[in-house]
């Protein structure tokens with residue numbers, strides 16, 4: 001059985017973060033407000049009223065964080081660019097100080113021998129755009145393309161590969177359908193125009209990136225969907241869920257069409273959002289790499305009450321993380337095999353752009369994280385041996401950080417952050433990951 005040391009030569013080792021989760025400095029140097037500033041200030045929206053106002057103070061402490069990355073031996077670092085730092089109202093006037101921050105960050109990464117892998121949108125939409133309808137407004141897709149041009153004109157000479165969006169599924173469902181994330185809308189399936197406009201934004205931005213000779217990726221949150229039984233009802237429910245969670249965000253990009261959403265009661269044109277030609281705009285700029293964020297499989301049963309066409313059920317036989325997420329390393333292998341089967345030749349090379357787990361602060365050393373990473377990387381090596389083309393792995397996350405609606409309660413970092421003092425302390429998993437990278441390079445080169 002292949003294991004993590006058998007990952008291919010040249011396999012890229014990384015870690016990931018996102019702007020609102022680590023930067024802080026929300027009022028500094030001309031940054032405009034984002035939907036997360038607004039949402040987190042709303043009473044009851046986030047656990048204990050936590051906000052990202054200070055977070056890891058990475059905006060000021062990035063040199064220290066890059067030193068940690070260099071010491072870890074990372075090949076690449078995935079971070080996100082805060083749209084409201086670059087364009088405080090989302091469109092129009094550019095904030096030079098915001099661009100200058102990412103300029104410094106990129107140069108510091110390159111100086112440390114680390115390849116920057118930026119994500120252009122990781123959920124922190126400028127509030128001014130939300131006030132105009134946010135992702136429910138088609139114009140937001142065009143503003144995103146303009147923002148992409150501005151950022152890549154500045155950084156494209158040093159940054160070869162760009163991720164357009166992070167997890168449009170999670171942003172649409174939590175942000176627009178259920179309201180548990182910013183911007184806190186509760187539209188249920190009528191949220192789906194927000195999904196289409198994000199995909200359109202991806203397509204328009206991908207064209208901008210290709211015009212500049214840059215590579216394009218999209219990071220999707222993907223999950224293997226397990227029917228709860230072999231009954232046809234459970235199978236149909238699982239298919240409906242797979243269409244919503246996985247295929248809605250991947251088929252248009254890779255195949256140029258939407259999956260059948262009729263089981264969800266969603267019209268083919270997604271409530272009028274899909275205009276003639278849109279699918280070409282989304283599909284034609286070929287994806288250079290698919291980013292896969294994997295955390296857990298999803299078990300689905302037929303609905304027991306009217307409403308949704310599926311029920312989400314637990315996976316009690318699996319251990320669970322501090323966040324309550326089931327731990328199923330083989331799910332990663334299953335997912336990659338499934339993607340190969342569904343998309344075949346249309347599937348570009350894959351990079352795991354997130355994978356990791358939250359471990360309670362009191363659990364030191366953080367052995368559950370080491371087990372999580374080790375078993376998932378072994379499953380990845382198996383998937384590759386079975387034919388998956390996976391080029392790299394970015395663990396979530398470098399630092400303990402602001403975990404959205406959970407505030408600072410879920411700790412995903414290889415590095416502990418004391419949010420009172422901002423002191424960084426590498427955990428046991430940090431040392432383990434560093435040794436793994438050294439051992440893998442010694443064995444496979446790279």
Ligand code: FCB
Nearest residue numbers: 018166167170221396403
């Ligand atoms: C993903 C998000 C990331 C982080 C992890 C735990 O869905 O992309 O920002 O919150 O979950």
